[in-house]
Amino acid sequence: MKTFTLGQSRKQVEEMLPEAQIKTVQLGAKKVCMVKSGQEIFAFEPQCPHRMAALNEGKINGFNEIICPLHEYRFDLETGQVKSGDCRDLEVYKTELTEQGLKIFI
Ligand code: FES
Numbered sequence: 689m690k691t692f693t694l695g696q697s698r699k700q701v702e703e704m705l706p707e708a709q710i711k712t713v714q715l716g717a718k719k720v721c722m723v724k725s726g727q728e729i730f731a732f733e734p735q736c737p738h739r740m741a742a743l744n745e746g747k748i749n750g751f752n753e754i755i756c757p758l759h760e761y762r763f764d765l766e767t768g769q770v771k772s773g774d775c776r777d778l779e780v781y782k783t784e785l786t787e788q789g790l791k792i793f794i
Contacts, residue, residue, distance in 0.1 A: 690716065695789040705729060710744045710754075718794060720781065723765070725752050730765040731781040731792050737763075738775040754778070 692715040695701040705711060705724040712721050712734050721734045721743050732754065736743055741758035748754055753762045753771055761773030768780040784791040 690794050692716065692792045692794065693789045694722075694792060697789060698785055698787055701729070701785060701790040708748050710746065710748070712744045715792060715794060720792065720794070722783075722790075722792075723748055723754075725765070728752065728766075729783045729785055729790060731783050731794075732763075732765060732768065733779040736761065736775075737770070737778055738773060 694713065695704055705722060707724055710721050710723045712719055719734045720731050722729060722731050725748055734743055736756040738761050739758060741756050743754055743756060745757040746754045752765045754765055755762050762771040763778040764771055765780060768778040770777050782793045
């Protein structure tokens with residue numbers, strides 16, 4: 689497992705990730721989508737496991753699920769579990785917001 693750090697302070701991370709806006713970042717060889725929802729920041733693979741649609745064009749609902757823009761499958765952002773649809777689970781990555789920035793464990 690690798691640890692990446694985004695930003696240099698909590699404030700910088702909060703400015704980078706406005707509520708419910710999905711951003712794509714490059715971390716080493718991997719692209720990762722990030723989104724802030726309430727007190728939590730989620731990180732997940734950028735393409736839908738169903739037919740590879742770009743999840744940065746998806747939406748977050750009130751249950752912290754991402755809804756794919758193409759066929760509206762839903763995935764739990766905490767666990768990656770597919771909640772509606774028939775495909776594998778979404779890959780999700782643990783994050784930790786610290787005073788030195790956002791740590792992402794991949
Ligand atoms: S490509 Fe995402 S639900 Fe089909």
